[in-house]
Amino acid sequence: MNRHSLVSISELSKDEILHLLDVAGYFEQNPNHKILDGKVVATLFFEPSTRTRLSFETAVNRLGGRVIGFSDASTSSTSKGETLKDTIKMVSNYVDLIIMRHFLEGAARYATEVTEVPVINAGDGANQHPSQTMLDLYSIYKTQGRLDNLTITLVGDLKYGRTVHSLLMAMRYFNPTFNFVACDELAMPAEYKDFCKKNGIKYNESHEFSPEIINSSDILYMTRVQRERFTDIMEYERVKDLYTLRNSMLADARPNLRVLHPLPRVNEIDRDVDDNPMAYYFEQARNGLYARQALICRALDIDILNDKR
Amino acid sequence: MTESKKELAVAALRDGTVIDHIPSNVLFKCVRILGIENMDTSVTIGNNLESGKLGTKGIIKVADVFFPESTLDRIALLAPTAVVNIIRDFEVVEKRRVSLPDTIKGIVTCANPKCITNNEPMATRFEVIDRDDVTIRCCYCGQAVNAKKAIIR
Ligand SMILES: [Zn+2]
Numbered sequence: 001m002n003r004h005s006l007v008s009i010s011e012l013s014k015d016e017i018l019h020l021l022d023v024a025g026y027f028e029q030n031p032n033h034k035i036l037d038g039k040v041v042a043t044l045f046f047e048p049s050t051r052t053r054l055s056f057e058t059a060v061n062r063l064g065g066r067v068i069g070f071s072d073a074s075t076s077s078t079s080k081g082e083t084l085k086d087t088i089k090m091v092s093n094y095v096d097l098i099i100m101r102h103f104l105e106g107a108a109r110y111a112t113e114v115t116e117v118p119v120i121n122a123g124d125g126a127n128q129h130p131s132q133t134m135l136d137l138y139s140i141y142k143t144q145g146r147l148d149n150l151t152i153t154l155v156g157d158l159k160y161g162r163t164v165h166s167l168l169m170a171m172r173y174f175n176p177t178f179n180f181v182a183c184d185e186l187a188m189p190a191e192y193k194d195f196c197k198k199n200g201i202k203y204n205e206s207h208e209f210s211p212e213i214i215n216s217s218d219i220l221y222m223t224r225v226q227r228e229r230f231t232d233i234m235e236y237e238r239v240k241d242l243y244t245l246r247n248s249m250l251a252d253a254r255p256n257l258r259v260l261h262p263l264p265r266v267n268e269i270d271r272d273v274d275d276n277p278m279a280y281y282f283e284q285a286r287n288g289l290y291a292r293q294a295l296i297c298r299a300l301d302i303d304i305l306n307d308k309r
Numbered sequence: 310m311t312e313s314k315k316e317l318a319v320a321a322l323r324d325g326t327v328i329d330h331i332p333s334n335v336l337f338k339c340v341r342i343l344g345i346e347n348m349d350t351s352v353t354i355g356n357n358l359e360s361g362k363l364g365t366k367g368i369i370k371v372a373d374v375f376f377p378e379s380t381l382d383r384i385a386l387l388a389p390t391a392v393v394n395i396i397r398d399f400e401v402v403e404k405r406r407v408s409l410p411d412t413i414k415g416i417v418t419c420a421n422p423k424c425i426t427n428n429e430p431m432a433t434r435f436e437v438i439d440r441d442d443v444t445i446r447c448c449y450c451g452q453a454v455n456a457k458k459a460i461i462r
Binding site: 083084085102103104105106107109110124125126127128191 | 421423424425426428429430431447448449450451452453
């Protein structure tokens with residue numbers, strides 16, 4: 001177990017989050033700082049995710065490190081029946097850092113327990129995806145100039161959407177107000193509402209994506225409403241368009257409002273929003289590069305701000 | 310003579326362990342947790358015995374075996390009321406309630422089929438997140454379950 005591993009965003013303190021945001025800001029200004037000279041990083045993608053893998057691999061390359069790995073379990077030894085433990089042990093002989101994505105929940109936690117090499121979780125099933133949360137936090141921080149006292153509206157699939165759950169947990173240090181906008185079938189689970197109560201986080205629930213909610217928000221965080229999440233297809237047909245954002249709905253929004261979406265989108269944000277300056281989802285994805293550069297430095301115990309190499 | 314002493318006398322255990330005040334409905338799960346099925350010493354199991362506190366109760370008597378404390382505490386997951394009596398030379402030399410540990414290793418199966426613990430040869434690990442209600446959470450996938458509904462390996 002390496003203490004710089006990161007499995008879940010909930011492992012980070014407030015100070016660590018703020019420091020990582022500063023480091024991400026540094027890399028946005030200096031994306032090609034070659035501090036990983038001579039380091040080798042493994043990207044082990046037991047489940048394909050081109051978007052996340054390219055973002056992590058670009059981050060390593062821009063830091064001057066080298067990448068080995070695989071992008072799909074069918075091309076790895078897992079397809080020959082090797083256990084996760086054996087794969088991790090084997091790779092640990094070669095690299096300084098493991099970045100892994102797996103279709104099984106808890107895989108990253110287990111990996112940290114069988115190796116001394118730091119591990120960054122790049123998604124384990126429906127469980128955790130901390131680098132997505134870091135890029136969301138960085139996007140919010142960058143567009144609002146702060147993380148404190150913001151009103152954040154989460155829209156769409158709040159039941160299965162792990163990104164909204166992780167974001168909610170990470171925001172606990174910053175006195176947010178949340179609006180949960182979803183239909184009953186995809187409502188925020190009780191355990192996260194309990195989390196809010198325990199941590200003194202204010203929240204409102206609504207079925208309706210109303211002008212009052214939009215106009216009082218600083219962040220609109222949109223998520224995909226997927227047909228396969230519904231037990232009742234009629235219910236899907238009824239609600240699928242209720243949680244779509246259109247440009248006209250932003251007419252009276254606060255000027256600082258920004259629209260976020262973890263991507264890929266289907267039809268929950270109309271194309272006519274794309275040219276609105278409030279649309280931030282494409283830049284949001286680019287912030288993932290800086291957030292991941294910051295997380296890689298943390299994992300390798302490199303303090304770029306206090307130790308310029 | 311107290312009620313438990315009467316019963317202990319029936320078994321006439323010279324040396325060994327008596328676990329009393331186990332709720333009837335979890336008795337056989339406790340037997341499994343303790344691994345008693347595979348022991349070759351004399352074992353007496355009683356169930357649906359009258360109990361003032363529990364309605365009916367179960368009792369397990371195992372001759373010549375002294376379980377490690379950590380093993381006995383595992384049954385607190387299902388039977389927090391259980392009382393352990395250590396017998397040496399026909400005398401109760403120690404009597405204590407079982408106490409629920411903070412983490413439970415290796416006896417509960419995670420109910421999530423997509424959990425790594427169900428797909429890799431490894432021990433499970435759960436943390437107790439609610440002691441009153443005895444709710445435990447998988448340290449790997451994060452799924453929580455009430456101990457009453459937990460799947461015992
Ligand atoms: Zn699990």
